[in-house]
Amino acid sequence: MSFDRDSSLRILVTGAAGFIGSHTVDLLLDIGHDVVGIDDLSRGHRVNVKAARHRGFRLVDDDLLCSGVLADVITSFQPDAVIHLAGLTGIAEAEKWPHRNRRLNVDATRLVAEVAAGRGVRRIVFGSSAAVSGEPEPKGELGRAKLESERILEEFAGNNGMICVSARMSNVYGSRQDPEAPQAGVVTIFADRCKRRLPITIFGDGTQTRDFLAVQDAARGLMLAATRPEVPSGALDLCSGTTHTVLEVSKLVRSHFPKGPKPVFAPARPADITHSTVDPSRALEQLGFSASISLEEGLRGLIDPGVGALRRAA
Ligand code: UD1
Numbered sequence: 001m002s003f004d005r006d007s008s009l010r011i012l013v014t015g016a017a018g019f020i021g022s023h024t025v026d027l028l029l030d031i032g033h034d035v036v037g038i039d040d041l042s043r044g045h046r047v048n049v050k051a052a053r054h055r056g057f058r059l060v061d062d063d064l065l066c067s068g069v070l071a072d073v074i075t076s077f078q079p080d081a082v083i084h085l086a087g088l089t090g091i092a093e094a095e096k097w098p099h100r101n102r103r104l105n106v107d108a109t110r111l112v113a114e115v116a117a118g119r120g121v122r123r124i125v126f127g128s129s130a131a132v133s134g135e136p137e138p139k140g141e142l143g144r145a146k147l148e149s150e151r152i153l154e155e156f157a158g159n160n161g162m163i164c165v166s167a168r169m170s171n172v173y174g175s176r177q178d179p180e181a182p183q184a185g186v187v188t189i190f191a192d193r194c195k196r197r198l199p200i201t202i203f204g205d206g207t208q209t210r211d212f213l214a215v216q217d218a219a220r221g222l223m224l225a226a227t228r229p230e231v232p233s234g235a236l237d238l239c240s241g242t243t244h245t246v247l248e249v250s251k252l253v254r255s256h257f258p259k260g261p262k263p264v265f266a267p268a269r270p271a272d273i274t275h276s277t278v279d280p281s282r283a284l285e286q287l288g289f290s291a292s293i294s295l296e297e298g299l300r301g302l303i304d305p306g307v308g309a310l311r312r313a314a
Helices: 019-031 046-053 069-077 091-096 098-118 141-160 186-195 215-227 246-254 281-287 295-303
Strands: 010-014 034-038 058-060 081-084 123-129 163-169 171-173 201-203 209-214 234-238 243-245 264-266
Touching (some): 019 046, 046 058, 069 098, 081 098, 081 215, 098 123, 163 215, 201 246, 215 234, 243 246
Parallel strands (some): 034 058, 081 123, 123 163, 163 234
Antiparallel strands (some): 209 243
């Protein structure tokens, strides 16, 4: 495998054909970077990066945990930075398949760190999750695996002089998030169901809060962390800094479908977090990042058929 060289930064994105990965690839290409992706297409979709491939993006459709795949790509491409987004992202899935969760999250992150450090990569940006929050430790399997991954990266940063940034993303929503996928978030699910004139289900009383981040903002935060040389190692929250209750989300989505059916209430999900506790200050200070798309705006973009299909946008 060989890659062309040019003067822009070379960035490797794992999970590149996924929801957040593909938006990140698009943004990096817009800015003029040279981008290669790895995705085994178990969750990602080739169509998400179809337009990117016409703009010079190259996709290696293989499992990064398979022997030699990552080493080959890194040796040939020699990325300046790796944005590591491949992994299992659904909270419920991680509870159901704890071994798979550890393999796809912890083992994969360790491999990315080892291979990148061994081949002189200077920077890793890791797609962590707000699910790591919890005192003294995260409650669920996903949060624990993400936190362990962060610690592995910290260790590598300490021992190898790499910069490792863990971007703990809040509830990301937007086009290309598959509403049927186990990791689909409430905004995408509500929008999809309302579009199909189906009732939405509110788990619990709907007063639980979340910080919702538009996927374009998430991609921008990841891009900044990967491309700004002054950004130091450590964890930061990539979030909007604004919280909404699930009832508010329901009201907002349903305002676009005034004749739609009323929501249905169901018992709260076991171990559902009541309130989001993310903090935008570190991302502002270190990346100069603040979210630019409100939930109202993001929803309009998601629902308006002129802007993009829910499942797979152009
Ligand atoms: C989400 C992510 C997770 C991420 C984490 C970061 C999932 C599916 N999504 O979990 O990957 O790491 O944020 O903090 O794991 N709800 C309803 N009706 C629905 C769907 C959801 O009422 O049809 C409620 C849920 O009970 C919850 C809230 O909406 O209270 C948000 O749910 P969800 O979008 O699944 O996100 P998180 O559980 O916060």
